[in-house]
């Protein structure tokens with residue numbers, strides 16, 4: 001049996017689905033260096049601009065000076081260090097939950113959590129647009145998987161009516177490739193009516209939305225009613241890692257059962273130390289200032305979206321894969337990095353440009369983006385981004 005690696009690659013090229021890595025020679029900041037040229041970066045998830053900030057760089061260096069470079073072992077062996085404990089306590093406070101547990105990545109959070117809590121005979125009900133890590137985790141758990149069309153409450157309710165065993169609904173609060181919000185209040189009411197649990201992935205909302213950047217659940221006053229609240233330290237936090245905020249007993253069970261937590265080396269202590277600093281910035285006046293700047297930029301680029309939920313993700317949906325690739329290449333030619341997002345990240349025929357804004361952008365850089373979108377006839381589509 002041949003592995004047919006080359007023919008698979010050829011097919012990807014033919015379908016306009018070929019992907020390749022581009023090496024950036026600069027830090028992640030509003031201007032990127034690539035092959036000797038400078039580009040404006042409208043593709044990063046560093047929404048508040050913390051990744052290249054002097055404050056966070058200093059905190060990371062300080063963490064390394066205090067606690068060393070690596071953590072040496074799994075958290076359960078001897079890798080559980082003071083910065084991990086302090087960060088988890090601060091995250092629980094931020095999310096108003098009894099406890100929080102950090103993981104090496106956001107991806108690792110559901111991968112450990114779902115198989116620890118659910119198994120065959122139970123049911124996981126996911127929004128169709130849920131992130132790959134949520135889908136993979138649900139599969140790995142062995143529970144029955146049910147999918148409801150994006151944000152479709154009636155279909156969700158119908159699935160709840162026939163669900164067996166422990167039932168968990170999973171959604172994102174702000175969706176990663178569309179930038180729109182889930183109807184969280186209605187989903188919370190439904191899950192309570194049917195005695196299900198809810199997991200919300202706030203990867204794109206934490207730091208960006210809600211009072212002090214606490215996320216969409218907090219903005220809607222729902223934090224106390226959502227059993228499993230996950231997020232990442234790799235987007236607005238500007239670092240790397242993921243967290244789950246939940247009850248003390250859920251966290252204790254995960255410490256005993258979550259394989260992506262147990263069987264991996266603890267995140268570097270310096271990163272946890274810096275994440276504590278990032279959290280302090282996000283909660284404070286500095287974070288407020290950055291969120292105000294970000295909101296102003298979203299209003300400039302996509303006024304209708306700004307009126308609805310103010311995420312920093314602006315999809316420009318073009319449909320055809322090659323059309324999206326050409327639009328991305330045209331922007332790159334004009335000195336602007338905006339990725340084309342294609343199948344399998346989004347459905348076939350819904351390829352798009354995904355523009356992301358950051359508080360670190362300068363007003364003139366945002367104006368340049370708007371000008372180029374206008375030149376390429378993409379500006380109106382950006383304005384229509386609202387769902």
Ligand SMILES: *Cc1c(COP(=O)(O)O)cnc(C)c1O
Nearest residue numbers: 105106107131176203232234241
């Ligand atoms: C990015 C992302 C993750 C994964 O987080 P990492 O820290 O990058 O591993 C999980 N869920 C969603 C919705 C994301 O966008």
